[in-house]
Amino acid sequence: MILAALTLQAAAPPSAVDAERAFNAAAQAKGQWTAFRAFAAEDATMFVPQPVQAQAWLKDRKDPPKSIEWWPIESHVSCDGKFAVNTGGWKLPEGRVGFFSTVWRREAEGGWKWTVDSGELIETARHRPAEPNLRRASCAGKPVQPPRFGYREGPSESGASPDGTLAWHWHVSSSGARRFLAWIWDGKALVQVIDDKIAASGK
Template identity: 40%
Template sequence: MAGHGDARPRGYRGPPGHGTANPSALVAAEIAFARMAREKGQWSAFREYADEDATMFVPEAVRARDWLKGRDDPPAPVQWQAHQVWMSCDGTLGVTRGAWQRPDGSTGYFTTIWKRQKKGDFRWVLDQGDTLAQPLAEPDMLSASVADCQRGVRGVEPDGTIVVEEQSASRAKGSGRSADGTLTWKYAVAPDRSRTISVSMRKDGGMREVLALSVAAPVAAPRAGDGGAGGQ
């Protein structure tokens, strides 16, 4: 996985004093998450790093903590590496995207949305992904993009939280944003269990979509957890 927890990731171009965003801290969380999956077990790591109200896809959207509770770790975990990072100006919300590999040789991509907690650490609030016919090409360097700050917006609240995502009881759709509103996300799951995910960030005076993903409906009964980087 590109980047290192104690240094800005290669490719980061944010100017000095650009809000309180720190993409390297998010990269460090992603590295630690993947390492725990290798060393302590896949679902153990997902439980440890899940936000209280995190959502994952199996492939229907489920409350991650409920789905993961008591679930045995597979003999060998999925492995993954982040390729891209997006972060709000105030650093309360971030998105990572990259590649994963399963022990059976299958490959795919993942997208994970991270929320900064009150103590400053990160926990994931949404994890999803899909298989790919060919491995996702590894970039020469990890790219990181920070949203433009908004004038007149104070940004992060004193407790460091973000606006709580709005989710239906069935979790068929949900959305969220950073405390300063410079990074937003939303997803929707159709009755056939296909889904769409979109991420937008503030750039050049307006909100611009930086990530738009569509995952097709499953063609056969899926294995548990096929919907994200943790699929096994």
């Protein structure tokens, strides 16, 4: 039992960037939806384009012949190291490209699971840096509450790391238009680092 626990801990990706890369590698080696199921938290949300419970949507979904591939460009990490938001680019097998923003949570055993996954097609591929830009929240001061949003319709959800130094929010309108935002604490204020605005399908 102890040996198994140590083996699991040693195999756990040490950072959210490592988790993102391991996630992509698993998709290439084992299959796209197989990897999505393996790396998704039980309470994870994804968008198709309306929000769905990821594990329920992914259940029994067959892997495509070739997987999408993706790469992290930025990783924003809470001061306590328990949450991160990665953003980057992706490419479909036939050549179309897009971007993603994913919320990651460090689990009790030390590994990482994604809890929110959002993305969309774009015309020009995002660059592939040798190493993504890593930004860790300040541990100084007392983080303020992130902005509050009010909507007339459509589901939305806000989240934050336990220490409040990393926060995120998403909203999907009835048309399917979506917005995903993230903020990081710099010691004095919550600074917006992501604002993904995704038009409704066909617009």
